[in-house]
Amino acid sequence: MIQVEIKKPRRRVADVSILGTTQLHLRNPYVIAWWSATVPGFGHLLLSKYLRGYVLILWEMIINTQAKINLSMVYAFTGRFExxxxxxDLRWMLLYAPVYIFAIYDSYRTTVDLNKTYILAEREKAEYTTFKIGPLEINYLDKRTPWVSVIWSFLMPGMGQLYIHRIATAFYVLSVWILICYQSHVLEAIHxxxxxxxTKATTVAKAEWLLFMPSIYFFAIYDAYTNTVENNKLFDKEQAQFLKSRYQMQNAKKMLKEMRG
Structure with missing residues:
Protein backbone atom coordinates (compact mmCIF):
# COMPACT_ATOMS: atom_id res chain seq x y z
CA MET A 1 0.00 0.00 0.00
CA ILE A 2 1.43 3.37 -1.02
CA GLN A 3 1.35 5.98 1.72
CA VAL A 4 0.95 9.56 0.61
CA GLU A 5 2.80 12.04 2.77
CA ILE A 6 0.85 15.23 3.38
CA LYS A 7 3.28 18.12 3.31
CA LYS A 8 2.77 21.02 5.63
CA PRO A 9 2.88 24.49 4.08
CA ARG A 10 6.24 26.18 4.49
CA ARG A 11 4.86 29.71 4.68
CA ARG A 12 1.78 31.56 5.92
CA VAL A 13 0.64 35.02 4.90
CA ALA A 14 -0.66 36.00 8.34
CA ASP A 15 -0.66 35.26 12.05
CA VAL A 16 -3.31 36.40 14.52
CA SER A 17 -2.21 36.65 18.15
CA ILE A 18 -3.53 38.44 21.22
CA LEU A 19 -1.02 41.25 20.59
CA GLY A 20 -2.08 41.91 17.02
CA THR A 21 -2.30 40.68 13.45
CA THR A 22 0.98 40.21 11.60
CA GLN A 23 0.83 39.64 7.87
CA LEU A 24 2.82 39.56 4.67
CA HIS A 25 1.77 41.75 1.78
CA LEU A 26 3.44 43.53 -1.12
CA ARG A 27 5.23 46.73 -0.16
CA ASN A 28 7.22 49.32 -2.09
CA PRO A 29 10.89 48.98 -1.04
CA TYR A 30 11.56 52.66 -1.72
CA VAL A 31 8.71 53.75 0.57
CA ILE A 32 10.02 51.53 3.37
CA ALA A 33 13.56 52.83 2.86
CA TRP A 34 12.27 56.41 2.94
CA TRP A 35 10.60 55.85 6.30
CA SER A 36 13.85 54.37 7.61
CA ALA A 37 15.61 57.51 6.43
CA THR A 38 13.20 59.72 8.38
CA VAL A 39 13.76 57.76 11.59
CA PRO A 40 15.68 54.45 11.72
CA GLY A 41 13.27 51.74 12.83
CA PHE A 42 10.12 53.07 11.16
CA GLY A 43 10.71 50.98 8.04
CA HIS A 44 11.14 47.85 10.14
CA LEU A 45 7.92 48.51 12.06
CA LEU A 46 6.08 48.73 8.74
CA LEU A 47 7.54 45.32 7.88
CA SER A 48 6.33 43.93 11.25
CA LYS A 49 9.94 43.40 12.37
CA TYR A 50 9.06 44.84 15.74
CA LEU A 51 12.06 44.04 17.91
CA ARG A 52 14.52 45.48 15.42
CA GLY A 53 12.30 48.50 14.87
CA TYR A 54 11.88 49.24 18.58
CA VAL A 55 15.62 49.02 19.23
CA LEU A 56 16.51 51.23 16.26
CA ILE A 57 14.02 53.93 17.28
CA LEU A 58 15.37 53.93 20.82
CA TRP A 59 18.92 54.05 19.45
CA GLU A 60 18.01 56.99 17.18
CA MET A 61 16.63 59.04 20.04
CA ILE A 62 19.59 58.39 22.36
CA ILE A 63 22.40 58.88 19.84
CA ASN A 64 20.70 61.80 18.08
CA THR A 65 20.23 63.77 21.27
CA GLN A 66 23.72 62.97 22.54
CA ALA A 67 25.34 63.95 19.23
CA LYS A 68 23.14 67.09 19.07
CA ILE A 69 22.21 66.31 15.45
CA ASN A 70 18.75 67.86 15.59
CA LEU A 71 20.08 70.91 17.39
CA SER A 72 22.74 71.31 14.71
CA MET A 73 20.04 71.06 12.05
CA VAL A 74 18.02 73.80 13.75
CA TYR A 75 21.02 76.12 13.70
CA ALA A 76 21.72 75.25 10.05
CA PHE A 77 18.09 75.89 9.02
CA THR A 78 18.24 79.33 10.65
CA GLY A 79 21.52 80.28 8.97
CA ARG A 80 23.75 79.94 12.05
CA PHE A 81 26.29 77.63 10.42
CA GLU A 82 29.16 78.17 12.88
CA ASP A 89 29.54 66.07 19.35
CA LEU A 90 31.86 64.06 17.11
CA ARG A 91 32.26 61.25 19.65
CA TRP A 92 28.58 60.41 19.25
CA MET A 93 28.26 61.59 15.65
CA LEU A 94 30.61 58.91 14.33
CA LEU A 95 28.44 56.25 15.95
CA TYR A 96 25.33 57.59 14.23
CA ALA A 97 26.15 57.31 10.53
CA PRO A 98 26.86 53.53 10.17
CA VAL A 99 23.66 52.41 11.92
CA TYR A 100 21.59 55.04 10.08
CA ILE A 101 22.80 53.74 6.70
CA PHE A 102 22.33 50.12 7.82
CA ALA A 103 18.70 50.79 8.82
CA ILE A 104 17.92 52.11 5.34
CA TYR A 105 19.75 49.27 3.58
CA ASP A 106 18.32 46.51 5.77
CA SER A 107 14.74 47.72 5.48
CA TYR A 108 15.03 47.92 1.68
CA ARG A 109 16.63 44.47 1.41
CA THR A 110 14.10 42.92 3.78
CA THR A 111 11.19 44.40 1.83
CA VAL A 112 12.43 42.81 -1.38
CA ASP A 113 12.82 39.43 0.35
CA LEU A 114 9.43 39.58 2.06
CA ASN A 115 7.72 40.47 -1.22
CA LYS A 116 9.14 37.28 -2.71
CA THR A 117 8.10 35.30 0.36
CA TYR A 118 4.58 36.71 0.12
CA ILE A 119 4.22 35.55 -3.49
CA LEU A 120 5.31 32.04 -2.52
CA ALA A 121 3.03 32.01 0.53
CA GLU A 122 0.07 33.09 -1.62
CA ARG A 123 0.62 30.10 -3.91
CA GLU A 124 0.60 27.68 -0.98
CA LYS A 125 -2.69 29.11 0.38
CA ALA A 126 -1.92 27.86 3.89
CA GLU A 127 -4.64 28.33 6.48
CA TYR A 128 -4.07 30.65 9.41
CA THR A 129 -5.86 31.43 12.63
CA THR A 130 -8.52 34.13 12.39
CA PHE A 131 -9.59 34.18 16.04
CA LYS A 132 -7.41 34.21 19.14
CA ILE A 133 -8.59 34.33 22.74
CA GLY A 134 -6.47 34.43 25.87
CA PRO A 135 -6.75 35.34 29.55
CA LEU A 136 -6.00 39.03 28.85
CA GLU A 137 -7.09 39.75 25.28
CA ILE A 138 -9.19 38.73 22.30
CA ASN A 139 -8.16 39.34 18.71
CA TYR A 140 -9.93 38.44 15.50
CA LEU A 141 -10.02 39.39 11.84
CA ASP A 142 -12.70 41.90 10.95
CA LYS A 143 -13.18 44.92 8.71
CA ARG A 144 -12.60 48.43 10.03
CA THR A 145 -12.72 51.90 8.52
CA PRO A 146 -9.27 53.21 7.44
CA TRP A 147 -10.22 56.84 7.96
CA VAL A 148 -11.25 56.15 11.53
CA SER A 149 -7.69 54.94 12.11
CA VAL A 150 -6.41 58.18 10.62
CA ILE A 151 -8.64 60.32 12.84
CA TRP A 152 -7.57 58.52 16.03
CA SER A 153 -3.90 58.77 15.03
CA PHE A 154 -4.41 62.45 14.25
CA LEU A 155 -5.81 63.05 17.73
CA MET A 156 -3.10 61.01 19.47
CA PRO A 157 -0.34 58.92 17.83
CA GLY A 158 -0.77 55.28 18.84
CA MET A 159 -4.56 55.35 19.12
CA GLY A 160 -4.98 54.36 15.46
CA GLN A 161 -2.84 51.27 16.08
CA LEU A 162 -4.88 50.49 19.17
CA TYR A 163 -8.08 50.76 17.09
CA ILE A 164 -6.86 47.99 14.76
CA HIS A 165 -5.45 45.93 17.65
CA ARG A 166 -1.72 46.44 17.12
CA ILE A 167 -1.22 46.45 20.88
CA ALA A 168 2.59 46.41 21.16
CA THR A 169 3.13 49.06 18.48
CA ALA A 170 0.31 51.21 19.85
CA PHE A 171 1.78 51.49 23.32
CA TYR A 172 5.33 51.87 22.02
CA VAL A 173 4.36 54.74 19.70
CA LEU A 174 2.27 56.31 22.46
CA SER A 175 5.17 56.06 24.93
CA VAL A 176 7.60 57.62 22.46
CA TRP A 177 5.11 60.42 21.74
CA ILE A 178 4.66 61.19 25.44
CA LEU A 179 8.44 61.22 25.95
CA ILE A 180 8.94 63.63 23.04
CA CYS A 181 6.14 65.91 24.23
CA TYR A 182 7.63 66.01 27.71
CA GLN A 183 11.23 66.60 26.62
CA SER A 184 10.31 69.19 23.98
CA HIS A 185 8.02 71.17 26.35
CA VAL A 186 5.66 71.51 23.38
CA LEU A 187 2.51 71.69 25.52
CA GLU A 188 4.00 74.50 27.58
CA ALA A 189 4.98 76.31 24.37
CA ILE A 190 1.42 75.94 23.06
CA HIS A 191 0.06 77.27 26.36
CA THR A 199 8.96 85.05 23.75
CA LYS A 200 8.30 82.64 26.61
CA ALA A 201 6.96 80.05 24.17
CA THR A 202 10.13 80.09 22.03
CA THR A 203 12.35 80.08 25.11
CA VAL A 204 10.74 77.10 26.81
CA ALA A 205 10.53 74.89 23.68
CA LYS A 206 13.41 72.47 23.02
CA ALA A 207 13.93 72.51 19.26
CA GLU A 208 16.10 69.36 19.15
CA TRP A 209 13.18 67.34 20.50
CA LEU A 210 10.55 69.18 18.47
CA LEU A 211 12.17 67.89 15.26
CA PHE A 212 11.23 64.33 16.24
CA MET A 213 7.53 65.18 16.33
CA PRO A 214 6.60 65.44 12.62
CA SER A 215 8.19 62.08 11.83
CA ILE A 216 6.51 60.12 14.61
CA TYR A 217 3.20 61.93 14.08
CA PHE A 218 2.87 61.24 10.35
CA PHE A 219 4.32 57.75 10.69
CA ALA A 220 1.59 56.85 13.19
CA ILE A 221 -1.06 58.07 10.73
CA TYR A 222 0.47 56.26 7.74
CA ASP A 223 1.04 53.01 9.64
CA ALA A 224 -2.50 52.92 11.03
CA TYR A 225 -4.09 53.66 7.66
CA THR A 226 -2.08 51.14 5.61
CA ASN A 227 -2.50 48.35 8.14
CA THR A 228 -6.24 48.93 8.34
CA VAL A 229 -6.47 48.62 4.55
CA GLU A 230 -4.33 45.47 4.49
CA ASN A 231 -6.26 43.88 7.37
CA ASN A 232 -9.50 44.48 5.44
CA LYS A 233 -7.98 42.79 2.38
CA LEU A 234 -6.86 39.88 4.56
CA PHE A 235 -10.37 39.52 5.97
CA ASP A 236 -11.90 39.40 2.47
CA LYS A 237 -9.28 36.94 1.26
CA GLU A 238 -9.77 34.58 4.21
CA GLN A 239 -13.55 34.75 3.89
CA ALA A 240 -13.41 33.89 0.18
CA GLN A 241 -10.99 31.03 0.83
CA PHE A 242 -13.22 29.64 3.59
CA LEU A 243 -16.37 29.77 1.45
CA LYS A 244 -14.64 28.06 -1.46
CA SER A 245 -13.25 25.26 0.70
CA ARG A 246 -16.51 24.75 2.58
CA TYR A 247 -19.15 25.04 -0.13
CA GLN A 248 -17.73 25.10 -3.63
CA MET A 249 -16.78 21.43 -3.91
CA GLN A 250 -19.99 20.29 -2.25
CA ASN A 251 -22.09 22.28 -4.72
CA ALA A 252 -20.04 20.91 -7.61
CA LYS A 253 -20.60 17.33 -6.47
CA LYS A 254 -24.32 17.97 -6.01
CA MET A 255 -24.61 19.42 -9.49
CA LEU A 256 -22.79 16.41 -10.99
CA LYS A 257 -25.14 14.02 -9.22
CA GLU A 258 -28.16 15.93 -10.52
CA MET A 259 -26.78 15.88 -14.05
CA ARG A 260 -26.12 12.13 -13.90
CA GLY A 261 -29.48 11.45 -12.30
Missing part, protein backbone atom coordinates in the same frame (compact mmCIF):
# COMPACT_ATOMS: atom_id res chain seq x y z
CA UNK A 83 26.88 77.32 15.80
CA UNK A 84 25.67 74.30 13.82
CA UNK A 85 29.21 72.94 13.51
CA UNK A 86 30.08 73.70 17.14
CA UNK A 87 26.94 71.99 18.44
CA UNK A 88 27.85 68.57 17.02
CA UNK A 192 2.26 80.38 26.27
CA UNK A 193 1.44 80.90 22.59
CA UNK A 194 -2.28 80.88 23.31
CA UNK A 195 -1.65 83.35 26.11
CA UNK A 196 0.18 85.64 23.66
CA UNK A 197 3.58 85.26 25.35
CA UNK A 198 5.56 84.32 22.22
Missing amino acids: MSKDAL YTLMGDF
Whole structure:
Protein backbone atom coordinates (compact mmCIF):
# COMPACT_ATOMS: atom_id res chain seq x y z
CA MET A 1 0.00 0.00 0.00
CA ILE A 2 1.43 3.37 -1.02
CA GLN A 3 1.35 5.98 1.72
CA VAL A 4 0.95 9.56 0.61
CA GLU A 5 2.80 12.04 2.77
CA ILE A 6 0.85 15.23 3.38
CA LYS A 7 3.28 18.12 3.31
CA LYS A 8 2.77 21.02 5.63
CA PRO A 9 2.88 24.49 4.08
CA ARG A 10 6.24 26.18 4.49
CA ARG A 11 4.86 29.71 4.68
CA ARG A 12 1.78 31.56 5.92
CA VAL A 13 0.64 35.02 4.90
CA ALA A 14 -0.66 36.00 8.34
CA ASP A 15 -0.66 35.26 12.05
CA VAL A 16 -3.31 36.40 14.52
CA SER A 17 -2.21 36.65 18.15
CA ILE A 18 -3.53 38.44 21.22
CA LEU A 19 -1.02 41.25 20.59
CA GLY A 20 -2.08 41.91 17.02
CA THR A 21 -2.30 40.68 13.45
CA THR A 22 0.98 40.21 11.60
CA GLN A 23 0.83 39.64 7.87
CA LEU A 24 2.82 39.56 4.67
CA HIS A 25 1.77 41.75 1.78
CA LEU A 26 3.44 43.53 -1.12
CA ARG A 27 5.23 46.73 -0.16
CA ASN A 28 7.22 49.32 -2.09
CA PRO A 29 10.89 48.98 -1.04
CA TYR A 30 11.56 52.66 -1.72
CA VAL A 31 8.71 53.75 0.57
CA ILE A 32 10.02 51.53 3.37
CA ALA A 33 13.56 52.83 2.86
CA TRP A 34 12.27 56.41 2.94
CA TRP A 35 10.60 55.85 6.30
CA SER A 36 13.85 54.37 7.61
CA ALA A 37 15.61 57.51 6.43
CA THR A 38 13.20 59.72 8.38
CA VAL A 39 13.76 57.76 11.59
CA PRO A 40 15.68 54.45 11.72
CA GLY A 41 13.27 51.74 12.83
CA PHE A 42 10.12 53.07 11.16
CA GLY A 43 10.71 50.98 8.04
CA HIS A 44 11.14 47.85 10.14
CA LEU A 45 7.92 48.51 12.06
CA LEU A 46 6.08 48.73 8.74
CA LEU A 47 7.54 45.32 7.88
CA SER A 48 6.33 43.93 11.25
CA LYS A 49 9.94 43.40 12.37
CA TYR A 50 9.06 44.84 15.74
CA LEU A 51 12.06 44.04 17.91
CA ARG A 52 14.52 45.48 15.42
CA GLY A 53 12.30 48.50 14.87
CA TYR A 54 11.88 49.24 18.58
CA VAL A 55 15.62 49.02 19.23
CA LEU A 56 16.51 51.23 16.26
CA ILE A 57 14.02 53.93 17.28
CA LEU A 58 15.37 53.93 20.82
CA TRP A 59 18.92 54.05 19.45
CA GLU A 60 18.01 56.99 17.18
CA MET A 61 16.63 59.04 20.04
CA ILE A 62 19.59 58.39 22.36
CA ILE A 63 22.40 58.88 19.84
CA ASN A 64 20.70 61.80 18.08
CA THR A 65 20.23 63.77 21.27
CA GLN A 66 23.72 62.97 22.54
CA ALA A 67 25.34 63.95 19.23
CA LYS A 68 23.14 67.09 19.07
CA ILE A 69 22.21 66.31 15.45
CA ASN A 70 18.75 67.86 15.59
CA LEU A 71 20.08 70.91 17.39
CA SER A 72 22.74 71.31 14.71
CA MET A 73 20.04 71.06 12.05
CA VAL A 74 18.02 73.80 13.75
CA TYR A 75 21.02 76.12 13.70
CA ALA A 76 21.72 75.25 10.05
CA PHE A 77 18.09 75.89 9.02
CA THR A 78 18.24 79.33 10.65
CA GLY A 79 21.52 80.28 8.97
CA ARG A 80 23.75 79.94 12.05
CA PHE A 81 26.29 77.63 10.42
CA GLU A 82 29.16 78.17 12.88
CA MET A 83 26.88 77.32 15.80
CA SER A 84 25.67 74.30 13.82
CA LYS A 85 29.21 72.94 13.51
CA ASP A 86 30.08 73.70 17.14
CA ALA A 87 26.94 71.99 18.44
CA LEU A 88 27.85 68.57 17.02
CA ASP A 89 29.54 66.07 19.35
CA LEU A 90 31.86 64.06 17.11
CA ARG A 91 32.26 61.25 19.65
CA TRP A 92 28.58 60.41 19.25
CA MET A 93 28.26 61.59 15.65
CA LEU A 94 30.61 58.91 14.33
CA LEU A 95 28.44 56.25 15.95
CA TYR A 96 25.33 57.59 14.23
CA ALA A 97 26.15 57.31 10.53
CA PRO A 98 26.86 53.53 10.17
CA VAL A 99 23.66 52.41 11.92
CA TYR A 100 21.59 55.04 10.08
CA ILE A 101 22.80 53.74 6.70
CA PHE A 102 22.33 50.12 7.82
CA ALA A 103 18.70 50.79 8.82
CA ILE A 104 17.92 52.11 5.34
CA TYR A 105 19.75 49.27 3.58
CA ASP A 106 18.32 46.51 5.77
CA SER A 107 14.74 47.72 5.48
CA TYR A 108 15.03 47.92 1.68
CA ARG A 109 16.63 44.47 1.41
CA THR A 110 14.10 42.92 3.78
CA THR A 111 11.19 44.40 1.83
CA VAL A 112 12.43 42.81 -1.38
CA ASP A 113 12.82 39.43 0.35
CA LEU A 114 9.43 39.58 2.06
CA ASN A 115 7.72 40.47 -1.22
CA LYS A 116 9.14 37.28 -2.71
CA THR A 117 8.10 35.30 0.36
CA TYR A 118 4.58 36.71 0.12
CA ILE A 119 4.22 35.55 -3.49
CA LEU A 120 5.31 32.04 -2.52
CA ALA A 121 3.03 32.01 0.53
CA GLU A 122 0.07 33.09 -1.62
CA ARG A 123 0.62 30.10 -3.91
CA GLU A 124 0.60 27.68 -0.98
CA LYS A 125 -2.69 29.11 0.38
CA ALA A 126 -1.92 27.86 3.89
CA GLU A 127 -4.64 28.33 6.48
CA TYR A 128 -4.07 30.65 9.41
CA THR A 129 -5.86 31.43 12.63
CA THR A 130 -8.52 34.13 12.39
CA PHE A 131 -9.59 34.18 16.04
CA LYS A 132 -7.41 34.21 19.14
CA ILE A 133 -8.59 34.33 22.74
CA GLY A 134 -6.47 34.43 25.87
CA PRO A 135 -6.75 35.34 29.55
CA LEU A 136 -6.00 39.03 28.85
CA GLU A 137 -7.09 39.75 25.28
CA ILE A 138 -9.19 38.73 22.30
CA ASN A 139 -8.16 39.34 18.71
CA TYR A 140 -9.93 38.44 15.50
CA LEU A 141 -10.02 39.39 11.84
CA ASP A 142 -12.70 41.90 10.95
CA LYS A 143 -13.18 44.92 8.71
CA ARG A 144 -12.60 48.43 10.03
CA THR A 145 -12.72 51.90 8.52
CA PRO A 146 -9.27 53.21 7.44
CA TRP A 147 -10.22 56.84 7.96
CA VAL A 148 -11.25 56.15 11.53
CA SER A 149 -7.69 54.94 12.11
CA VAL A 150 -6.41 58.18 10.62
CA ILE A 151 -8.64 60.32 12.84
CA TRP A 152 -7.57 58.52 16.03
CA SER A 153 -3.90 58.77 15.03
CA PHE A 154 -4.41 62.45 14.25
CA LEU A 155 -5.81 63.05 17.73
CA MET A 156 -3.10 61.01 19.47
CA PRO A 157 -0.34 58.92 17.83
CA GLY A 158 -0.77 55.28 18.84
CA MET A 159 -4.56 55.35 19.12
CA GLY A 160 -4.98 54.36 15.46
CA GLN A 161 -2.84 51.27 16.08
CA LEU A 162 -4.88 50.49 19.17
CA TYR A 163 -8.08 50.76 17.09
CA ILE A 164 -6.86 47.99 14.76
CA HIS A 165 -5.45 45.93 17.65
CA ARG A 166 -1.72 46.44 17.12
CA ILE A 167 -1.22 46.45 20.88
CA ALA A 168 2.59 46.41 21.16
CA THR A 169 3.13 49.06 18.48
CA ALA A 170 0.31 51.21 19.85
CA PHE A 171 1.78 51.49 23.32
CA TYR A 172 5.33 51.87 22.02
CA VAL A 173 4.36 54.74 19.70
CA LEU A 174 2.27 56.31 22.46
CA SER A 175 5.17 56.06 24.93
CA VAL A 176 7.60 57.62 22.46
CA TRP A 177 5.11 60.42 21.74
CA ILE A 178 4.66 61.19 25.44
CA LEU A 179 8.44 61.22 25.95
CA ILE A 180 8.94 63.63 23.04
CA CYS A 181 6.14 65.91 24.23
CA TYR A 182 7.63 66.01 27.71
CA GLN A 183 11.23 66.60 26.62
CA SER A 184 10.31 69.19 23.98
CA HIS A 185 8.02 71.17 26.35
CA VAL A 186 5.66 71.51 23.38
CA LEU A 187 2.51 71.69 25.52
CA GLU A 188 4.00 74.50 27.58
CA ALA A 189 4.98 76.31 24.37
CA ILE A 190 1.42 75.94 23.06
CA HIS A 191 0.06 77.27 26.36
CA TYR A 192 2.26 80.38 26.27
CA THR A 193 1.44 80.90 22.59
CA LEU A 194 -2.28 80.88 23.31
CA MET A 195 -1.65 83.35 26.11
CA GLY A 196 0.18 85.64 23.66
CA ASP A 197 3.58 85.26 25.35
CA PHE A 198 5.56 84.32 22.22
CA THR A 199 8.96 85.05 23.75
CA LYS A 200 8.30 82.64 26.61
CA ALA A 201 6.96 80.05 24.17
CA THR A 202 10.13 80.09 22.03
CA THR A 203 12.35 80.08 25.11
CA VAL A 204 10.74 77.10 26.81
CA ALA A 205 10.53 74.89 23.68
CA LYS A 206 13.41 72.47 23.02
CA ALA A 207 13.93 72.51 19.26
CA GLU A 208 16.10 69.36 19.15
CA TRP A 209 13.18 67.34 20.50
CA LEU A 210 10.55 69.18 18.47
CA LEU A 211 12.17 67.89 15.26
CA PHE A 212 11.23 64.33 16.24
CA MET A 213 7.53 65.18 16.33
CA PRO A 214 6.60 65.44 12.62
CA SER A 215 8.19 62.08 11.83
CA ILE A 216 6.51 60.12 14.61
CA TYR A 217 3.20 61.93 14.08
CA PHE A 218 2.87 61.24 10.35
CA PHE A 219 4.32 57.75 10.69
CA ALA A 220 1.59 56.85 13.19
CA ILE A 221 -1.06 58.07 10.73
CA TYR A 222 0.47 56.26 7.74
CA ASP A 223 1.04 53.01 9.64
CA ALA A 224 -2.50 52.92 11.03
CA TYR A 225 -4.09 53.66 7.66
CA THR A 226 -2.08 51.14 5.61
CA ASN A 227 -2.50 48.35 8.14
CA THR A 228 -6.24 48.93 8.34
CA VAL A 229 -6.47 48.62 4.55
CA GLU A 230 -4.33 45.47 4.49
CA ASN A 231 -6.26 43.88 7.37
CA ASN A 232 -9.50 44.48 5.44
CA LYS A 233 -7.98 42.79 2.38
CA LEU A 234 -6.86 39.88 4.56
CA PHE A 235 -10.37 39.52 5.97
CA ASP A 236 -11.90 39.40 2.47
CA LYS A 237 -9.28 36.94 1.26
CA GLU A 238 -9.77 34.58 4.21
CA GLN A 239 -13.55 34.75 3.89
CA ALA A 240 -13.41 33.89 0.18
CA GLN A 241 -10.99 31.03 0.83
CA PHE A 242 -13.22 29.64 3.59
CA LEU A 243 -16.37 29.77 1.45
CA LYS A 244 -14.64 28.06 -1.46
CA SER A 245 -13.25 25.26 0.70
CA ARG A 246 -16.51 24.75 2.58
CA TYR A 247 -19.15 25.04 -0.13
CA GLN A 248 -17.73 25.10 -3.63
CA MET A 249 -16.78 21.43 -3.91
CA GLN A 250 -19.99 20.29 -2.25
CA ASN A 251 -22.09 22.28 -4.72
CA ALA A 252 -20.04 20.91 -7.61
CA LYS A 253 -20.60 17.33 -6.47
CA LYS A 254 -24.32 17.97 -6.01
CA MET A 255 -24.61 19.42 -9.49
CA LEU A 256 -22.79 16.41 -10.99
CA LYS A 257 -25.14 14.02 -9.22
CA GLU A 258 -28.16 15.93 -10.52
CA MET A 259 -26.78 15.88 -14.05
CA ARG A 260 -26.12 12.13 -13.90
CA GLY A 261 -29.48 11.45 -12.30
